[in-house]
Amino acid sequence: MAKVSDRIVRLAVFAVFIVGAIVFLSQSSSPAGKYTRQSTTGASSSSSSSSSAQSVLDKDLAPSSLQSNSKLPFDIPDYLDPNYKRENATFISLARNEDLWELVDAIRSVEDRFNSKYKYDWVFLNDQPFNEEFKTVMTSLISGNVKYGVIPKKHWSLPPWIDEKKAAQTRERMKNIIYGDSVSYRHMCRFESGFFFQHELMQDYKYYWRVEPSTKLHCDVNFDVFKFMREENKDYAFTISIHEFEITIETLWETTKEFIQQNPQYLDKNNFMDFISNDGGETYNLCHFWTNFEVANMDLWRSEAYQKYFEYLDQAGGFFYERWGDAPVHSIAAALFIPKERVHYFEEIGYYHGPYNNCPIDDEIRIKNKCMCKPKDDFTWQDYSCTRRYYDVLGLQKPLGWEQHTG
Amino acid sequence: MAKVSDRIVRLAVFAVFIVGAIVFLSQSSSPAGKYTRQSTTGASSSSSSSSSAQSVLDKDLAPSSLQSNSKLPFDIPDYLDPNYKRENATFISLARNEDLWELVDAIRSVEDRFNSKYKYDWVFLNDQPFNEEFKTVMTSLISGNVKYGVIPKKHWSLPPWIDEKKAAQTRERMKNIIYGDSVSYRHMCRFESGFFFQHELMQDYKYYWRVEPSTKLHCDVNFDVFKFMREENKDYAFTISIHEFEITIETLWETTKEFIQQNPQYLDKNNFMDFISNDGGETYNLCHFWTNFEVANMDLWRSEAYQKYFEYLDQAGGFFYERWGDAPVHSIAAALFIPKERVHYFEEIGYYHGPYNNCPIDDEIRIKNKCMCKPKDDFTWQDYSCTRRYYDVLGLQKPLGWEQHTG
Numbered sequence: 095m096a097k098v099s100d101r102i103v104r105l106a107v108f109a110v111f112i113v114g115a116i117v118f119l120s121q122s123s124s125p126a127g128k129y130t131r132q133s134t135t136g137a138s139s140s141s142s143s144s145s146s147a148q149s150v151l152d153k154d155l156a157p158s159s160l161q162s163n164s165k166l167p168f169d170i171p172d173y174l175d176p177n178y179k180r181e182n183a184t185f186i187s188l189a190r191n192e193d194l195w196e197l198v199d200a201i202r203s204v205e206d207r208f209n210s211k212y213k214y215d216w217v218f219l220n221d222q223p224f225n226e227e228f229k230t231v232m233t234s235l236i237s238g239n240v241k242y243g244v245i246p247k248k249h250w251s252l253p254p255w256i257d258e259k260k261a262a263q264t265r266e267r268m269k270n271i272i273y274g275d276s277v278s279y280r281h282m283c284r285f286e287s288g289f290f291f292q293h294e295l296m297q298d299y300k301y302y303w304r305v306e307p308s309t310k311l312h313c314d315v316n317f318d319v320f321k322f323m324r325e326e327n328k329d330y331a332f333t334i335s336i337h338e339f340e341i342t343i344e345t346l347w348e349t350t351k352e353f354i355q356q357n358p359q360y361l362d363k364n365n366f367m368d369f370i371s372n373d374g375g376e377t378y379n380l381c382h383f384w385t386n387f388e389v390a391n392m393d394l395w396r397s398e399a400y401q402k403y404f405e406y407l408d409q410a411g412g413f414f415y416e417r418w419g420d421a422p423v424h425s426i427a428a429a430l431f432i433p434k435e436r437v438h439y440f441e442e443i444g445y446y447h448g449p450y451n452n453c454p455i456d457d458e459i460r461i462k463n464k465c466m467c468k469p470k471d472d473f474t475w476q477d478y479s480c481t482r483r484y485y486d487v488l489g490l491q492k493p494l495g496w497e498q499h500t501g
Numbered sequence: 502m503a504k505v506s507d508r509i510v511r512l513a514v515f516a517v518f519i520v521g522a523i524v525f526l527s528q529s530s531s532p533a534g535k536y537t538r539q540s541t542t543g544a545s546s547s548s549s550s551s552s553s554a555q556s557v558l559d560k561d562l563a564p565s566s567l568q569s570n571s572k573l574p575f576d577i578p579d580y581l582d583p584n585y586k587r588e589n590a591t592f593i594s595l596a597r598n599e600d601l602w603e604l605v606d607a608i609r610s611v612e613d614r615f616n617s618k619y620k621y622d623w624v625f626l627n628d629q630p631f632n633e634e635f636k637t638v639m640t641s642l643i644s645g646n647v648k649y650g651v652i653p654k655k656h657w658s659l660p661p662w663i664d665e666k667k668a669a670q671t672r673e674r675m676k677n678i679i680y681g682d683s684v685s686y687r688h689m690c691r692f693e694s695g696f697f698f699q700h701e702l703m704q705d706y707k708y709y710w711r712v713e714p715s716t717k718l719h720c721d722v723n724f725d726v727f728k729f730m731r732e733e734n735k736d737y738a739f740t741i742s743i744h745e746f747e748i749t750i751e752t753l754w755e756t757t758k759e760f761i762q763q764n765p766q767y768l769d770k771n772n773f774m775d776f777i778s779n780d781g782g783e784t785y786n787l788c789h790f791w792t793n794f795e796v797a798n799m800d801l802w803r804s805e806a807y808q809k810y811f812e813y814l815d816q817a818g819g820f821f822y823e824r825w826g827d828a829p830v831h832s833i834a835a836a837l838f839i840p841k842e843r844v845h846y847f848e849e850i851g852y853y854h855g856p857y858n859n860c861p862i863d864d865e866i867r868i869k870n871k872c873m874c875k876p877k878d879d880f881t882w883q884d885y886s887c888t889r890r891y892y893d894v895l896g897l898q899k900p901l902g903w904e905q906h907t908g
Contacts, residue, residue, distance in 0.1 A: 195875060198873050199873065202871075202873055206613045230864075230868065231868075234867075234868040234869075234871050234872075235871050235873070457637075460641070461637065461638075461641040462641075464609075464641050464642050465641075466605050466606065466609055466642070468602060
C-alpha cells in the first residue's frame with residue numbers, strides 16, 4: 095500500500111511536470127510547422143539507421159517547430175500533447191457485416207499509418223444494423239470514437255419517380271460491365287453522391303476521410319491531414335484520378351450542362367472546368383477523382399449548389415437508368431462549384447486500390463515516410479490517369495523524373 | 502532569431518522536466534510489470550471506444566506499473582523512457598536482393614506491431630552482397646540499427662565430404678516434393694541450423710527473432726519479447742508447431758539417437774523428449790516448431806552440446822543426401838538439450854505464414870491486442886499441429902473452448 099501511494103505521488107508530480115512542460119512548449123510552436131511536426135519523429139525514430147538512408151532521413155522539408163526536439167531526450171509528437179486540438183473531422187466507411195474481414199486490413203492500415211497518432215473518430219454506415227462481431231472487432235482496432243449507423247430506407251431504395259421496370263431493363267442491358275447488373279451498387283453510388291453527409295452521425299462533422307475495403311496506405315502520414323485541409327483552404331483532396339467508363343454515364347454530362355444553363359450562378363468563376371473538359375465544357379473528358387479514397391469538406395456537399403445539382407441528377411434518374419458513379423458526380427461538382435485551388439492532390443499519401451497505386455516517385459518522400467511501394471508501380475503519370483492534367487491545368491511543377499513513369 | 506533562441510530555452514527547460522520526471526518515475530516501476538507496461542497504452546488509446554469492447558479493453562491482465570498512468574494527461578510508454586534498457590537482442594532475416602518487396606510487408610508488420618516501439622536492431626544476411634535499393638528501403642522502414650552481412654562461402658556450399666553426384670541424385674529423386682530439387686534451399690537449411698549464430702554480425706547478440714518474407718503479425722505485441730525471454734528464463738519460443746514430411750528426414754532420428762548414445766551427457770535430465778517422441782525416444786513423432794518464426798537464446802546453439810550435435814548431423818550428410826530442415830533440427834535440439842520449461846509458446850502473438858495462422862482463440866486477448874485474425878482460422882488446436890501435445894506434456898491448462906477449434 096505504502097509503495098502504491100508513493101507511486102501515485104510520483105505520478106502526480108510527473109503529471110504536473112508534463113502539463114507545465116507542454117503548456118510551455120505549445121506557446122513556442124510555429125503555425126507553419128503544426129501539421130508537419132510529427133515528421134521529426136519519423137526521422138528521429140530512424141536516427142540509428144545506416145548512413146545511406148540517414149542523409150535523406152535527416153532532411154526534413156517542413157519548417158517544423160519540433161525540429162529542435164532532437165535535442166530532447168526523446169521526441170514529444172504533437173498528437174501526444176493533451177492540448178492538441180483535433181479538427182472537426184471523422185473517417186467514414188460504408189460497409190456490410192460480411193465486409194468485416196475485407197475491411198479490417200484497410201482500417202488497420204489507416205490506423206497504423208495515421209490515425210493511431212491523431213485518434214480521429216470513425217463512422218460506419220450500413221443499410222442493415224451492424225452485428226456484435228463487426229462492432230467489437232472494429233472498436234478494438236480504432237483509436238478514436240467509433241459510431242455505427244443504419245442508413246434510412248429512403249436513402250437506400252428506388253425513389254418513387256423511378257420506373258422499376260426500366261431500371262431492371264438497364265441492369266439486364268448492362269450486365270456485362272462491372273456492377274452493371276447490381277442494384278445495391280447503384281444504391282451505394284446514389285447514397286455516396288447525395289446522402290452520406292446528411293446522415294445524423296455525420297452532422298457532428300465538417301471534414302471526412304473515406305475508407306473502403308481492400309485499400310492500403312503505403313506510407314506513414316506524418317501530419318494531420320484534416321488540419322492541412324482547413325489551414326490550406328482545401329475542400330476536396332484525392333490520391334488517384336482516372337478516366338471513367340463512358341457507358342456508365344452516357345447522359346451525365348448533358349444533364350450537368352442543362353443544370354448549369356438553368357443555374358449559371360452556381361458555376362464558380364475560378365472553376366476547374368479545364369480538368370474535366372478538353373473543350374471548355376462542351377464535352378466531358380471522363381476525368382474524375384477515384385472516390386474510394388476521399389478527404390473533403392462536407393460544406394461542399396451541403397451547399398445549395400450541390401444540393402440542387404444532386405436533386406437534378408437524381409430526378410433525371412441516371413443512377414438507375416444508367417450507372418452513374420459517385421466519383422464522376424463528386425468530381426464534376428468539385429470542378430464546377432469551388433475554386434480550382436481548393437482541389438488538392440496528396441502526392442505523399444501512398445495509396446493502393448486494386449489495380450492502381452499512388453506511390454511517390456520522389457525517393458526522398460518515400461524514404462522519409464517509410465513507403466512500402468515500388469515507384470515503378472505508380473499510376474499517377476500513366477496515360478489512363480488524369481493527374482498529369484491536374485498539374486497542367488493548375489500550372490504546378492511536376493516531380494523530377496515524372497516522364498520516366500508515363501505510358 | 503530572438504524567437505528561435507527563445508524556443509531553444511523553452512525546449513531546454515522542457516528537457517530538464519522530462520529527464521527529472523522519467524528518473525522519478527523509473528524508480529517506481531515494479532519488475533513484474535516491466536514487459537507488459539505498454540499494454541496499458543494499448544488500452545487507454547482505445548479508451549474512447551464504445552462500451553461493448555471497452556469492458557474487455559480495460560481489463561489488463563498484467564500487474565503493470567503504469568496502470569495508474571491513466572491518471573496522467575497521457576501515457577508515457579516504457580519504450581519512450583530514455584533510460585529504457587533494451588535486451589542484448591536483434592531481429593534476423595535471411596534474404597536475397599530479389600526478396601526485397603516480398604519481405605517489405607513482413608518487416609513493416611513486425612515494426613508496426615512491435616519494433617517501432619522497442620527499436621531493436623535488425624541483421625540481414627545474404628549469400629550475395631545486398632544492393633543499394635534493398636539497403637535504402639529496409640533502413641528506412643526499420644526503427645533500430647540495421648546491419649547487412651554476406652554469408653561466408655564455406656557456410657553456403659557443399660562441404661568437402663559431400664559427394665556431389667550423390668547430392669544431385671537426391672535432388673532428382675526428391676524433385677516432386679517441395680524444394681526437393683533445390684540446392685539453395687538445402688544451403689539455407691544447413692546455414693539456419695548450424696551457422697547463422699556464428700556470423701560476425703551476430704556475435705554482438707544473445708537473443709534473436711527470425712523474420713521471413715510473406716509472414717505477418719496479426720496482433721499488437723505490447724511487451725518486450727526479449728525481456729520476457731530473459732526474465733522468464735526461456736531459451737526457445739514459437740508460435741506454430743507442426744508435423745514434418747517424413748520423406749525429408751528419413752534418417753534424422755536414427756542419426757540423432759546415435760549421437761545421444763555416444764554423448765549421453767548432453768541429454769538434459771528434464772528434457773522435452775515426450776514432445777518429439779510418443780514412445781520415450783524410440784521413434785520421432787515428426788513434431789517440430791515452425792522456424793519461420795523463431796525467438797531464441799543463441800547460447801543454446803553456441804553450446805558444446807548443440808555444436809557437437811550439428812557437426813555430427815553435418816558429417817552424416819542428411820542436409821544434402823535427404824532434405825533435413827532447420828526446423829526439425831532446432832526442435833529436436835531444443836527438446837533434448839534444455840529443460841522443457843525453457844521452451845515457450847507465444848499464444849498472444851498472432852502470426853501468419855501461409856497457409857497457417859496462430860490466432861488467439863481467447864476473445865479478450867484478441868481485443869486487447871487489436872488482433873486482425875479470425876479465431877476460426879487458428880491452426881493451434883488442429884490435428885496437424887503439435888501445440889496440443891506441447892500443452893499436454895507440460896501439463897499446461899488449455900484456453901477455454903479449445904475443443905471447438907480442433908479437427
